[in-house]
Every structure is written in C-alpha cells, then in structure tokens.
Amino acid sequence: MKIMRFLPDCPNIIKLLEIYEDNNKIVMVLELLEGKDLYKRIKTKPRLTEKEIFDIFTQILKGVCFLHDHKIMHRDLKPDNILFSGKSDDSVIKIADFSLADDFSNNKKFTLECGTPGFMAPEIFTGEAYDEKVDVYSLGTILFILYCIYF
Amino acid sequence: MYKMNSDSNQGQDKQMEDKLSSISLEKSGNKWMFFMEEKKNYQTLIEILKKYCILSHFSSDYDIIQILGKGHFAEVFSVRKKSTNQLFAAKIFRKDSDIFQKSKVFHIKSIKKKHFFSRLYLFKK
Numbered sequence: 001m002k003i004m005r006f007l008p009d010c011p012n013i014i015k016l017l018e019i020y021e022d023n024n025k026i027v028m029v030l031e032l033l034e035g036k037d038l039y040k041r042i043k044t045k046p047r048l049t050e051k052e053i054f055d056i057f058t059q060i061l062k063g064v065c066f067l068h069d070h071k072i073m074h075r076d077l078k079p080d081n082i083l084f085s086g087k088s089d090d091s092v093i094k095i096a097d098f099s100l101a102d103d104f105s106n107n108k109k110f111t112l113e114c115g116t117p118g119f120m121a122p123e124i125f126t127g128e129a130y131d132e133k134v135d136v137y138s139l140g141t142i143l144f145i146l147y148c149i150y151f
Numbered sequence: 152m153y154k155m156n157s158d159s160n161q162g163q164d165k166q167m168e169d170k171l172s173s174i175s176l177e178k179s180g181n182k183w184m185f186f187m188e189e190k191k192n193y194q195t196l197i198e199i200l201k202k203y204c205i206l207s208h209f210s211s212d213y214d215i216i217q218i219l220g221k222g223h224f225a226e227v228f229s230v231r232k233k234s235t236n237q238l239f240a241a242k243i244f245r246k247d248s249d250i251f252q253k254s255k256v257f258h259i260k261s262i263k264k265k266h267f268f269s270r271l272y273l274f275k276k
C-alpha cells in the first residue's frame with residue numbers, strides 16, 4: 001500500500017484513488033476494471049493468436065519495466081494478477097496486486113520466501129539472497145504458458 | 152479532518168515537493184493548515200491529498216454491491232460512490248486477519264505444503 005501511494009501514473013499499472021482506515025479494516029479504493037484476468041482468458045477460448053500474445057506481453061513488459069525503473073519489484077507476477085481493462089481482447093492490460101511488492105533502492109538483501117509456487121524463481125526456494133531478477137523468471141513462465149497453454 | 156501520514160520515503164518525497172511547490176503548510180495548535188498561492192491547482196491538490204492521506208468514513212461515502220474476488224490477504228468488492236454514482240473497486244483488509252497478527256513467513260509456508268504445481272495441472276485438462 002505504501003508503495004502504490006508513491007507511484008506516479010502509468011497506463012499499465014492499476015491506479016490507487018483513496019485510502020480509508022477504520023477500527024476493524026483498511027480499505028483501498030482502486031479503479032474498477034471490467035474485463036477478466038488473464039488466467040480465465042486462457043482457460044475459456046482454445047488459443048490466443050500469436051499477434052494477440054505479442055500485444056499482451058509487450059504491455060506487461062512496459063508495466064514491469066516502469067516498476068523496475070522506480071526501484072520496485074513485484075514478486076507475485078502470474079496470470080491471475082494481470083487484468084484486462086475492457087471486455088475485448090485488445091483492451092489495455094494492467095498489473096494488479098501489490099501486496100508482496102517491495103523496493104530495492106538501498107541494496108537490501110531479500111531472503112523472505114514469498115510468491116506463488118510455480119511462478120517463483122528457484123533462488124527464492126533455496127534461501128539465498130535474491131534481487132529484482134526474480135520478476136524476469138516469472139515473466140518467462142507467463143510467456144511459456146501463453147504460448148503452450150499446457151505444461 | 153485529514154491526518155498526515157508519518158511514513159515517508161525520502162526520494163519520493165522530493166517528487167511530491169515539486170508538485171506542491173505553490174502550497175505552504177503551517178501548524179496552528181493541533182491542526183494543519185494549507186495556504187495556496189494559486190487557485191488553479193485546487194483540483195489537483197485534492198487528488199494528491201486523497202492519495203497521500205487517510206480518510207475515516209468508508210461506509211458513509213460508498214455502497215458495496217458485490218464480491219469480485221478473494222485473495223490471500225484481502226477481499227475485493229465492487230462499490231459505488233454515493234455522491235457521483237461512479238463505480239470503483241475496493242480492496243478490504245481485515246485487521247484481525249493473519250497478516251497483522253502472525254508473521255508473513257508462517258502464512259507462506261502453509262502454501263508451500265500444498266500441491267506444488269496444482270495450478271499448472273489445470274492447463275492440461
């Protein structure tokens with residue numbers, strides 16, 4: 001939440017509008033996206049065409065590149081966290097769910113094991129110190145699933 | 152009315168100072184007062200304030216319509232703003248949930264014990 005608050009606007013990242021706090025709960029008001037997530041989209045139709053995959057993946061790369069330029073790593077990239085803003089397939093794509101994101105600006109060493117099994121880089125499992133390149137590994141798994149659908 | 156947040160990040164504070172260059176902040180008693188040099192930036196100031204400060208009455212400003220999804224940490228609802236009738240999404244964290252009481256590491260180890268590639272098997276079917 002602290003991270004999303006300081007991020008400037010980017011077309012490929014979900015926008016935070018307001019924050020409320022109560023005795024029992026914390027509420028973040030975000031923009032509403034009407035489309036479904038990428039995981040449901042892969043399951044419904046038999047296949048995405050190669051050009052559609054190219055368009056989708058360049059938009060994801062733009063978002064991740066923007067995050068890494070601002071010294072933030074996402075750590076939980078997967079098809080569930082990538083959303084279509086409209087109902088059609090060629091609408092703008094946004095990256096959501098920053099609950100595991102962290103900033104790596106002051107050369108901190110990260111050893112916390114977190115993320116979704118299957119999309120996590122191997123160095124997270126072994127307990128070594130890792131850096132922002134773990135995002136690149138999960139991007140690779142996403143691209144593989146988009147092209148091959150089955151494992 | 153507004154509470155200033157004590158968490159701050161030095162590099163990103165400078166960006167915020169550039170945005171708020173025409174506005175000065177003074178403290179009188181227990182209240183923070185804002186003074187503006189130009190009136191043009193009023194709308195942008197309100198947008199920035201909503202992002203950086205914490206408000207307190209969620210249920211009086213918004214109506215909850217339906218659940219959109221559940222994550223490990225929070226629930227997501229679609230909500231309607233009462234004043235403008237616009238639709239938004241709201242992510243609600245309960246304070247008595249796992250993140251605020253136990254450590255994150257405990258939560259994640261419980262995920263690790265489940266089927267390792269359970270999600271990926273789904274693509275085969």
